[in-house]
Amino acid sequence: MNKGEMKPGAIAPAGSMHDLFTGSWRTYVPVTDLDKCTHCMMCWVMCPDSSILVEDSRKVGTDLDHCKGCGICAAVCPVKAIEMKLESDMSPDERKG
Ligand code: SF4
Numbered sequence: 511m512n513k514g515e516m517k518p519g520a521i522a523p524a525g526s527m528h529d530l531f532t533g534s535w536r537t538y539v540p541v542t543d544l545d546k547c548t549h550c551m552m553c554w555v556m557c558p559d560s561s562i563l564v565e566d567s568r569k570v571g572t573d574l575d576h577c578k579g580c581g582i583c584a585a586v587c588p589v590k591a592i593e594m595k596l597e598s599d600m601s602p603d604e605r606k607g
């Protein structure tokens with residue numbers, strides 16, 4: 511569903527944000543050190559954009575098409591495995607989330 515198809519005050523159906531790439535206006539990128547990560551899933555629970563990528567109950571990265579760089583994941587990580595980095599300082603190879 512496109513934003514323009516909704517009436518004012520309507521509640522968007524689940525999954526309708528998938529085609530909106532909110533990551534296009536991000537300033538900071540969350541970079542996860544998967545060697546430190548204990549796969550507790552706190553970041554997955556708290557991410558407002560459902561941008562934590564998980565496979566077999568383990569965090570494997572970040573969906574940067576939708577991550578808007580709010581830093582909540584880094585703030586809630588109990589082992590400080592996520593560092594927020596300024597995207598403009600990163601090389602294309604580093605921008606993997
Ligand atoms: S910075 Fe973290 S919490 Fe915020 S949108 Fe990106 S992955 Fe989600």
Ligand code: SF4
Pocket residue numbers: 542546547548549550551552553554569583586587588589590591592
């Ligand atoms: S909150 Fe931290 S330790 Fe837990 S899954 Fe996310 S990155 Fe890993």
